[in-house]
Amino acid sequence: MFDPAPKDAPATGFQTMARVVPYLWPPGEAWVKRRVVGALLLLVMAKIVSVSTPAIYKQAVDALAGESPDTGTLLGLAAVGLTIAYGVARLMTVAFQEMRDAVFVRVGQRALRQLALETFTHIHRLSLRYHITRKTGGLSRIIERGVKGVDFLLRFMLLSIGPLILELSMVSIIFALVFGWQYAAVVVVVISIYVAFTFKVTEWRVAIRREMNAQDTDANQKAIDSLLNYETVKYFNAEAMEAQRYDNAMQRYEVAAVKTGLSLAFLNLGQAFLITTGLVIVMVMAARGVQAGQLTVGDFVMVNAYMIQITMPLNFLGTVYREIRQALVDMGEMFGLLGQPAEVTDKPGAPDLAVRQGEVTFDAVRFDYDPTRPILKGVSFTVAPGQRVALVGPSGSGKSTIGRLLFRFYDVTSGAIRIDGQDLRDVTQTSIHGQIGVVPQDTVLFNDTVYYNIAYGRAGATREEVEAAAKAARIHDFIMSLPEGYETTVGERGLKLSGGEKQRVGIARTLLKNPPILILDEATSALDTQTERDIQDSLLLMGKGRSVITIAHRLSTIADADQIIVLEAGEIVEQGTHEALLANGGRYAAMWARQSAEEEEEAA
Ligand SMILES: Nc1ncnc2c1ncn2[C@@H]1O[C@H](COP(=O)(O)OP(=O)(O)OP(=O)(O)O)[C@@H](O)[C@H]1O
Numbered sequence: 001m002f003d004p005a006p007k008d009a010p011a012t013g014f015q016t017m018a019r020v021v022p023y024l025w026p027p028g029e030a031w032v033k034r035r036v037v038g039a040l041l042l043l044v045m046a047k048i049v050s051v052s053t054p055a056i057y058k059q060a061v062d063a064l065a066g067e068s069p070d071t072g073t074l075l076g077l078a079a080v081g082l083t084i085a086y087g088v089a090r091l092m093t094v095a096f097q098e099m100r101d102a103v104f105v106r107v108g109q110r111a112l113r114q115l116a117l118e119t120f121t122h123i124h125r126l127s128l129r130y131h132i133t134r135k136t137g138g139l140s141r142i143i144e145r146g147v148k149g150v151d152f153l154l155r156f157m158l159l160s161i162g163p164l165i166l167e168l169s170m171v172s173i174i175f176a177l178v179f180g181w182q183y184a185a186v187v188v189v190v191i192s193i194y195v196a197f198t199f200k201v202t203e204w205r206v207a208i209r210r211e212m213n214a215q216d217t218d219a220n221q222k223a224i225d226s227l228l229n230y231e232t233v234k235y236f237n238a239e240a241m242e243a244q245r246y247d248n249a250m251q252r253y254e255v256a257a258v259k260t261g262l263s264l265a266f267l268n269l270g271q272a273f274l275i276t277t278g279l280v281i282v283m284v285m286a287a288r289g290v291q292a293g294q295l296t297v298g299d300f301v302m303v304n305a306y307m308i309q310i311t312m313p314l315n316f317l318g319t320v321y322r323e324i325r326q327a328l329v330d331m332g333e334m335f336g337l338l339g340q341p342a343e344v345t346d347k348p349g350a351p352d353l354a355v356r357q358g359e360v361t362f363d364a365v366r367f368d369y370d371p372t373r374p375i376l377k378g379v380s381f382t383v384a385p386g387q388r389v390a391l392v393g394p395s396g397s398g399k400s401t402i403g404r405l406l407f408r409f410y411d412v413t414s415g416a417i418r419i420d421g422q423d424l425r426d427v428t429q430t431s432i433h434g435q436i437g438v439v440p441q442d443t444v445l446f447n448d449t450v451y452y453n454i455a456y457g458r459a460g461a462t463r464e465e466v467e468a469a470a471k472a473a474r475i476h477d478f479i480m481s482l483p484e485g486y487e488t489t490v491g492e493r494g495l496k497l498s499g500g501e502k503q504r505v506g507i508a509r510t511l512l513k514n515p516p517i518l519i520l521d522e523a524t525s526a527l528d529t530q531t532e533r534d535i536q537d538s539l540l541l542m543g544k545g546r547s548v549i550t551i552a553h554r555l556s557t558i559a560d561a562d563q564i565i566v567l568e569a570g571e572i573v574e575q576g577t578h579e580a581l582l583a584n585g586g587r588y589a590a591m592w593a594r595q596s597a598e599e600e601e602e603a604a
C-alpha cells in the first residue's frame with residue numbers, strides 16, 4: 001500500500017527541475033511550445049544585439065581619436081552615426097528582453113496555476129491520518145512557498161541564467177578572437193572562481209536558510225495554534241506562558257535570521273573582490289597593449305565596456321543562485337508532498353459502490369491508528385437493510401472509529417467491511433462517500449454564510465430544499481431570528497454559533513444530502529432534551545428506509561433501536577434489543593440504571 005520511498009523525502013535539485021519541464025513542454029499543447037521557442041529566440045536576439053554594443057562604442061571612440069581607417073572629412077559624421085547606432089542597439093536590447101518576458105509570462109503563470117491545483121488536490125487525497133499529524137498552517141505555507149519557488153526558478157533560469165551563460169560565452173569568444181586567448185583565459189578563470197565561490201558559500205547559506213524557514217514555520221504555527229485556542233488560553237490564565245512560548249520560537253528565528261544576514265555580507269564582499277580583481281587584470285593588460293601600440297584607445301574602452309557588461313548580471317548571479325537554490329528547497333518540499341502516497345487508494349478500475357438495500361457488515365474488523373495500540377479487536381456485526389443500530393459504550397471504546405472506517409477514511413488492518421456484499425476496498429472512495437451521510441461528533445463549518453454551509457450538503461440544491469432541511473433540523477426559526485438570516489456568516493470553523501446550533505446546521509446539511517446510509521455520531525449530544533427530542537423525530541423520519549448507525553451516550557435516545565451494540569475497549573461485549581439487554585442484566589442494564597437514576601435526580 002505504501003511506496004517504498006521515505007515519507008516526505010525532499011527531492012534533489014535535478015529531480016526537482018526535471019519535474020517542472022513537462023509544464024513548459026506539455027504534450028499536445030502547441031501554443032505553450034510556440035511561446036517557449038519564441039521566448040528563446042528573442043533571448044538569443046537580445047544577446048546578439050547587446051554583445052555588439054561595446055563594439056559599436058569602440059568604433060565611435062576610435063573615430064573620435066582619429067585612429068579609424070576612415071579618418072578625414074567623414075570623421076565627424078561617422079562618430080555621430082556610430083553613437084546613434086550605439087543608442088539604437090541599447091534600445092533594441094531592452095526591447096527584445098521585454099518582448100521575451102511578454103511572450104513567456106503566460107507559460108509561466110499557467111504552470112504555476114497547474115502546480116498549485118495539483119498539490120491542493122493531492123493534499124485532499126491524503127489520508128485523514130496524515131492531516132491529523134500534519135499542521136494545516138504548515139501545509140498551506142508549503143504550497144505557497146513551493147509555487148513561489150517554481151515562479152523564481154522559471155524566471156531566473158530562463159530569463160537570467162540562460163542569458164548570462166550565453167553572454168559570457170559570446171564575450172569570451174570575442175575576447176579570444178579580437179585581443180588574444182590570454183584575455184579570454186583571464187575572464188574564464190576569474191568567472192569560474194567567482195561561480196565556484198558563489199555556489200559554495202550559497203550551499204552553506206541554504207542550510208542556514210532552511211533552519212530559518214523551519215523556525216519561521218514553527219513560530220507561525222505556535223502563534224496560530226495559540227490564537228485558535230484563544231478561549232482555552234484565557235481559561236487557564238496562560239497568556240504569559242503563551243507569549244513566552246512564542247518568544248522562544250521567535251528567538252530561534254532571530255538567531256537564524258541574523259546568521260543569514262551576516263553570511264550574505266560575507267558572500268557579497270567576496271564576490272566584489274573577485275570581480276574587481278578580474279576587471280583590473282584585464283584592463284591592465286589592455287592598457288599595456290595600448291602603450292605598446294598593439295591596441296587602440298577604442299579597444300581599451302571596449303574591454304572595459306565588456307567587463308562592466310558581464311559584471312552586472314554576475315553581481316546578480318549571487319542573488320539568482322540563492323533564489324534558485326532556495327526555490328529548489330521550497331519546491332523539493334512541495335514535490336515531496338506531491339510524492340507522499342495516498343494511504344487509502346482506489347484499486348485500478350474499481351467499480352462504484354452500488355447500494356441496493358444498504359446492508360452493512362463488519363466482519364472480524366481489526367484496526368489500529370498506530371501498530372503499537374490496537375483500537376478495534378475483532379468487531380463483527382451486521383446492520384440489516386433499513387435497520388437502526390446503536391453503538392454505545394464508554395469514551396474511547398472505538399465508536400467514532402467504526403464510523404470513520406465505514407466512511408473509509410482508513411482501511412481496516414484485517415477483516416472486512418462490506419456494504420451490500422461489496423468490500424469497501426474494492427470500490428471507489430467517491431462512491432462510498434456519496435452513499436454515506438455523516439453527522440460528526442463535532443461539526444466544523446466553513447467560514448461562510450449559514451446558507452452556504454447547509455447548501456454544501458448537495459450541489460445544486462434549491463433554496464426551498466435548503467430551508468426544508470433547516471426546518472427538519474429545527475434550525476430554521478433560529479436562522480430567521482438572526483438579523484441577516486441565512487446570510488449570517490458563521491466565523492472560522494463555525495465558532496460564532498453555539499455547539500447545538502452548529503450541530504443542527506450539520507444535521508441540516510446531511511438531511512439535504514439524503515444518503516441511503518447514515519452515521520450519526522452523537523449528533524444531538526450538544527442539544528437540550530426538548531430540542532433533542534424534536535430533532536430525534538426528524539432523524540427518525542430521515543432514517544426511515546435507510547440503514548442508520550447511531551452513536552449515543554444518552555441511552556434514552558436509542559432505546560427503540562432495532563439493535564444495540566455495547567462496545568468496550570474495542571470489543572463488542574453485549575448485543576441485542578433494549579429489552580433483551582435489560583433482561584440480560586449486564587453492562588447495558590447497569591448503564592441504563594445509572595442514567596435513569598441521574599435523569600430522575602435532575603427531574604426532582
Ligand atoms: N487519529 C488517531 N490517532 C491515534 N489514536 C486515535 C486517533 N483517533 C482516535 N484515537 C484513539 O482511538 C480510541 C478510540 O477513539 P474513538 O474516537 O473511536 O472513541 P469513541 O468511542 O468515539 O469515544 P467518545 O465517546 O469519547 O467519542 C481512543 O482511545 C483514541 O485515543
Ligand SMILES: [Mg+2]
Pocket residue numbers: 399400401441521
Ligand atoms: Mg466518538
